Amino acid sequence: MPRQLQTAFAILYAGVLYGFIFLPVVVLVLFSFQDGTLPVPPLHGLTLHWYGEIFADRKLMAALGNSLLVAVISSAVACLLGFLAAYAFARYRLPASNLQRALIVAPMTVSTLIIALGLLSVFSRLDIQLSLWTVGAGHVVINLPLCFAIIYASMGAHQINIERAARDLGARDWQVMLLVTAPMLMPSILAAFFLSVTFSWDEFIIAFLLSRFDVTLPVEIWSMLRSGLDPKTNAIGSVVFLMSVVLLFMLELIVLRKSGKPS
């Protein structure tokens, strides 16, 4: 095939696939502005009515707040536990450390349905009321392996000397960790944090099975689906997508700053 034809073919193929990838998102966002009650063509006109609806919807806004709360708190806990464990395994020699590390990353290999089901059976056996706390506990389980792996991978040998220097100058253990190690690792700690927030923010199964009266946003959207296609669902879906993208770009900025290469 001549080179030009090849290039034309490549552009066509990439165009079609990008179209496929973006089709549902474009339709979702476009018809969230639908001036009518059905979010399907034809487009009757553009309105912000449905966004007004969702921001006036008390239940939906409560769910949005719950989602943010659960995402931020569970990610912070996961980062803290992950950081401490990474510090222990990178700086000290512990017996059977391979096995212990395997235990910490194990939840990553198991589907969230199984994690949720296990937690649900234990909680109901122990008569623990389902709430946002139980959802948060589940989200820490899925995010801890991720935080641990990211932070552990970035704890190199080159930081040890700086920590030693700090210790020689009289810093206590907690001072070394808090004032020396943590700031040096801040890019990867933040990367782990934002990635966790993204996952927790979007997670459905654990949030669905382990919540009762207060629910997170994906669960609330799920219950909205029962009423079928509705531009209001489009509007809240677009908001959720926008927030995920914002989180992603924050992550990208931080990762970029860490690697220090403009691309």
Added chain:
Amino acid sequence: MTVTPLERAEQRKAWGFALPALVWTTAFFLFPFAYMAAISLWTRSGGKIVATWTLDNYAAFFGKSHLLKALLNSLEVTAIVTVISILLAYPLAWIIAERVPKRWQRMALIMAILPFWTSYVVRSYSWLLVLSKGGVVNQTLIWAGLVAEPLQLSASRTGTVIGFVHFFVMLLTLTIYANLVQLSPNYRRAAADLGASGLQTFRHVILPLTLPGIMVGAFLTFVLCIGDYITPQILGGNNELLLPQVIMLQLGRRADFPMAAALSLVLMAVVTLAYLFCARWLKMERT
């Protein structure tokens, strides 16, 4: 090796740091998992879980055709999705890696996986908008005069497959791209010098070298696809159920924890088998 008091003190400190994570994982993952495995061997009578050991749940799984059918459906759908996704994603990854100028590659990749970051629920709902009877695709087809009646795209296996393929094309583009950019251009030059045609180079050099990336992606696709409840529930309709849907049914309507637990372990066994099958390539990737 003798342990000095100083070393012992250090080690105690290290335990202190590692312990919170270990305790959390044990309490909220390992223990619940073990408890669930135990429950799967118990039974339910009068709405209560009774701790009598039996293999009844597993026997029921292989005995009741609708349960076994759900697993077969899941395996079929997952296989179809994995194959189509690889076939679609590979050329895209190749175009991004080879045809897009270096400085735009990162942007092209981010764009290719952007919708990846919407939640399952929102993504499946968006596909419902596109595929439903009055949706974008059907209205376009009717408007263009290609079909007279709207096609049954949602509420069918087609819907589930399209929803899944969309997600996994993005995932696979990422893993295959990561593999492709690692390849030294020298391989291709050497093959060309030795007289291989473009197609031969691809078939005998590039493809085998990118197999690890394909397998990593295929494994992730398999695991995430076979365990997903949302996509088939929103897009698949009621005609056929996949395994996660059946598991959720046990929980919801019947509150049959032992059965749900047994089915989950079957699901996990299938995933483990897939891992063992792929382990060879997954290991290669790690080095």
